[in-house]
Amino acid sequence: MTNKQSKKRLFVALWPDDETRRQIYQLQQSLNYEAGLSTASPVDENHIHITLHFLGSVHEQEIPVLTQALENVSGHAFEIDLDRLGYFSKPNILWLGCAEHPEALSTLHKTTGRAIKKCLTGYQQKKLVPHVTLFRKAMQLPKKENIETIRWHAGSFVLVESKTYTEGVQYRVLQQWSLAHL
16 A cells, blocks of 8 residues: 555535535625636535635544544534635635634634644644635635625534545545534
């Protein structure tokens, strides 16, 4: 077995329910006709998520320890109001995010980060900027002043594998953990 075969490219994320996914996709489709997005690549509807932690390449033998550590993370369900568009100019990403995110999301980010650090040597936790990538290769932020708020009920978090094929990237949820409901 080669070294490449023994690794998986992973991230921890919030994964939307079907209704939230549909609403985000509808917004994405309405933006698709905006100036500056004609050469942009829309993110596949089935890839819509909010990344909590990008882990990169993880050895397969580390995954059971990682999933056990994440199993022990506790947190409460929460809601995120996706109410603004943003743009990362260096990677040319148009995204949907929130003006303010709930404290429960920050807590989940911190506790999952601590669990990951215990399992993966060298993992560096990044600052949380909760967003859903809508388009890659976007040249600018659309001139859309207001968008209708999309309320995302986050009742769980997931571990996702990302695989790259010649026809594109595919995501597969490996495991899901529920958050306590208030």
